[in-house]
Amino acid sequence: MTLTEIRRILLIFRVKMSSSTSALLLPVGVRGMKSLDREKFTRNVTVPILKVSDEKLSKITQICKPYFLKLSNFKPVQSLQDMNGEIVTKCIYFDPVKVSKWLDISEDDRSSLKQQNIGEDNYETKEILLSYDNFKYDEIFKAVLPENEELVSGFSQIGHIIHLNLRDHLLDYRSLIGQVLIDKISTCRTVVNKSNIIDNTYRNFNMEVIAGEEDFLVTVKENRCNFQFDFSKVYWNPRLCKEHERILEFLRPGDILFDVFCGVGPFAVPAAKRKSRVFANDLNPESFKWLNHNAKQNKVNMNLFKSFNIDGKDFICNTLRDFIQDYCKGTEKIDKGAKIHITMNLPAMAVEFLKHFNGLIKDAELKDKFDCEILVYVYCFAIGEDPYAIAKKMVCENIGKDISDLITNVFDVRNVSPKKEMMRVTFKLTKEILFSNNKEEENSEPPIKRICASEQTD
Structure with missing residues (x-):
């Protein structure tokens, strides 16, 4: 029996136990209802x-x-x-x-x-x-939805929108599920069912409104900042709030953040509010638009904030490279003791961009003038029994050399699915990597053009 099968049996067992404890009170005669009839719950x-x-x-x-x-x-x-x-x-x-x-x-x-x-x-x-x-929404779901099957096990709320990833056996019930959630959760006005597949360059989900208003403009509060965006056109994962907070705790006033795949700014905007200097980039024009909107709405000091709407490769190979070169030449200043932080939160393919660090600086004369500390936080999906070892291996293979001794931390951010973890690998980006002279020939096309067929949540 596989681990997945065991987990499913345990889930069904928990559902049975939970249902049996309230069987005397649960509604009767509503099993299999697909169109909500409130009167039948009396x-x-x-x-x-x-x-x-x-x-x-x-x-x-x-x-x-x-x-x-x-x-x-x-x-x-x-x-x-x-x-x-x-x-x-x-x-x-x-x-x-x-x-x-x-x-x-x-x-x-x-x-x-x-x-x-x-x-x-x-x-x-x-x-x-x-x-x-x-009755609460979960009690109604227990009474209505198929027995001995996984129920609506969880959902995320982004502003007034609740989004679900319904299993196939629940799709016929999606209209009822959506209406029940709107009835029972006062802050919900829209319920969408989202596909697990992200089918384009900008990481947008296919989504279907299953109940409520077709209104995707949301406001979310996180890390003392308000973020506004069109949820149908950009990517936002509320499960990463704590991870955003963890990274922000590493930054100090005067530090510099290069956010390669910044989205609408969950790292970049609060970092700038905390007086770090921020270079934020996202390829999605909608993310770029809302990134700048959120920076202004949160009254970010624009002297500390620069935004870019370019490919991640170009951001690394031009924006980051130019900054490091200018620092070595003395035309860019960094506060004494300050660090450069690079966040790469595109877990489906961020590791594929690591090769651009290898030999990034061509001017060998600048090597002796490089003296700042650079920390990279790269996210990836690790599929297998040992996600820590897998994540380390992915980083070393993609950067093109064994940097095990430079990896300072491997952190399990969250479980995505059985045997699939979202991992964060932190490593030091040293002069030996940046000024390497054995950089392999790169492909002209950046990896973002490829589509990942598995779940690409971050």
Whole structure:
């Protein structure tokens, strides 16, 4: 049995266990529903209750909290009225999964209740009416979607947009899934289903609006900056917020950042706000447009910020090269102790650009004048049993020499799929690499022209 099969069995087991714990409360008769009918979620359920007087309510609720019936839009403690509508006492509603009889309450809690003169005489059952409003989205999915199959296991939210990667067996339910998410998540106005395949140079996903407005203009807050962009035309992965933050923590005021594949600026804009000098590049014209918009919206000091809309190879071979040469010649200044950082967040193919560092500087006379520290953070997808070794090997092979002793860190950023990890390799870019004189002949076409058929999320 493969690891993938084991994970699937465990997932189904978790779904079964999760479903069984709330089976008494879940909607019935809605399995297989493909068009949302909210009325069909209405049902009567008999639940345990405890009648108590007002003066004892505070102490008794503290004892009974572990047994509360917790549903959306439902208060576990309510007033109980008589036939004339007058309030006669308070009623505590218990979860029937936890309590089906008086003795299901623990002996210690029953003893505490007895001290408040509360006993089995106060315990009875009551019928309540549940509706669509009482169920969370995951509970509705458990009741509706196919049994013994993976459910909607997760999603990302970018501004008002929720995006999903639905499995094939859920595609017939996509309209219902989207509408439920809009109903249940107050900040959601649009739900899209996105393909795992990125089918063009600019890393755009194919996407289908499955519910809500066809409005892709979003605003996202990250690392004390607001980012605006058209989600249908640029790439943004909310799962990388922590990774953006980790890299930003490495930068100090006066440091210099070259962001080779910057997107709309999750590294570049906050780095400039922290007084690092930034050179930011992206080939996608839409990313370039929103990068500059975000820099202005976040009041970046434009003396610290330069943006480029060119190929990554040209950015390395011209912009970065010229800066290093000018520094060696004394026409570019770097603060004492400052470092140059190079981020390469295009994990599907960033390593293929590493060869351009090898022998980047042709003027050998500048070699002795090079004295600054350069750190490269390159991202890649490692597929296999040992992602750390695989990532190291990919970096060495693509840069064209064994630089194992220059690699300072290999970090597992996130799991993409079984046996596929997004890795970050950090290494020092030294004069021995930059001024190498055995650079191999390069292909004239940069690797960005190729299309990766697997998931290319960053």
